[in-house]
Amino acid sequence: MRTVPFRAHARSFSNGIFIALFGYIALVILVDRITPQYFRLDAYAAMAPLVAAALCSFRQAVIIAAVDFLAVVVLSGWVPDDPHNVNRISTVVGNALLAGASIMVAWLMRERDGLLHRLLVTGEAAQRALLRQLPLRSHDVTVDGFYVSSQQDALVGGDIYEVVETPYGTRVLIGDVQGKGLRTLGAGAAVLTAFREAAYYRRGLEGGVVAMEQGLRRYVSSSAGDTESTAGGELDRERFVTALVFGVDQTAAVPDERAVPLSFVACGHLAPYLIQSDGTVRELEPEEPGLPLGLGELVSRPRAVQHITVPADARVFTCTDGVTEARGPGGEFYPLADRLGGWARLPTPELLARLQEDLELHTGGRLQDDAAALVMERTAPAPDPTADPGATAGADGDAGSTRADPGHRPTGRLRRGAGR
DSSP states (O other), X not given: OOOOOHHHHHHTTHHHHHHHHHHHHHHHHHHHHHSOTTSOOGGGGGHHHHHHHHHSOHHHXXXXXXXXXXXXXXXXXXXXXXXXXXXXXXXXXXXXHHHHHHHHHHHHHHHHHHHHHHHHHHHHHHHHHHSOOSOEEOSSEEEEEEEEOSSTTXXXXXXXXXXXXXXXXXXXXXXXXXXXXXXXXXHHHHHHHHHHHHHHHOOSHHHHHHHHHHHHHHHHHHHXXXXXXXXXXXXXXXXXXXXXXEEEETTOOOSOTTEEEEEEEEEBOOOOEEEOTXXXXXXXXXXXXXXXXXXXXXXXXXXXXXXXXEETTXXXXXXXXXXXXXXXXXXXXXXXXXXXXXXXXXXXXXXXXXXXXXXXXXXXXXXXXXXXXXXXXXXXXXXXXXXXXHHHHHHHHHHGGGSOOXXXXXXXXXXXXXXX
């Protein structure tokens, strides 16, 4: 979630500030008129253009500065009656200088805001090229979820995910790069690139995992020669990535049409959960957890592929340790399994929204690590145009109870980092 600067917040009520500053100038004029001549307040009117420069738009700041200067001229006159009245002359000249300075400040702030907006748009586009916005759909599955970076104002960080539709079926990846924040982008991008490429050309999940391992090793090797940051280079040489790779094979034969074949490879990642339509939640513990990517050379045998069959109306939930290891004020970990058990019957968008909001409550709004959560479910089949409309509507209504709604996004407000 991107934070919004104070000036951007102020713009939402700049019209009210603009009107209040008019009232302030009028009040200064009124008080100056009704008080004795030696009691002068016209100099205080110069505060109005300074406030307008900081909190109002450029046009509003120019108007306030002009009105303020005219007010001072009306009170003091273009040329004071007594040329020796230095106070009157200095008031007019000083106010003119402050009004001009406030206009210059407002112009500089407008230019800065424009530059900041362009940088944010460019940065967001670059980050979205790395991680696409959820939900993601294929012919086989729909994957919805949320992602929160621990880096302030960043959309991506150390957690990665992707959904790729291939000639063999759909491949889904979730991973967690060692570390957090923007420093992990290089390793995450290397793994994502290798996964996207291998998904099309390597039918088996184990082949894709090997390609991801090789991609990470190439990145680590290239980072070892980076002399710009010794500390960063040392960290990259030790970088590893935990990951879960799922595969839904279109050609797999299943006797029961109400079941879906699912394969997955665990690379040191947290075990996923199976959420069934009756509210039952169970952990899909892999037979062999496997080592994280980057550490595969420590063992001689390849990582094992687990083949299971899940009900067609079930959902698979997976997340990174930023969720399970989120700590409360007393240091307690987030009770993910208990929460999923209580929300198992909720539609996917509502389940994700509840989870994200509950994470915020548990951590007090201070997330210490990147957090990602995905829910994978079977894509609802397209309605048959030859079918009875009433029957189709009823079927769609039943199926939609756990389907991702593209117009609904979780509305959690997690703040990133402990130092905010």
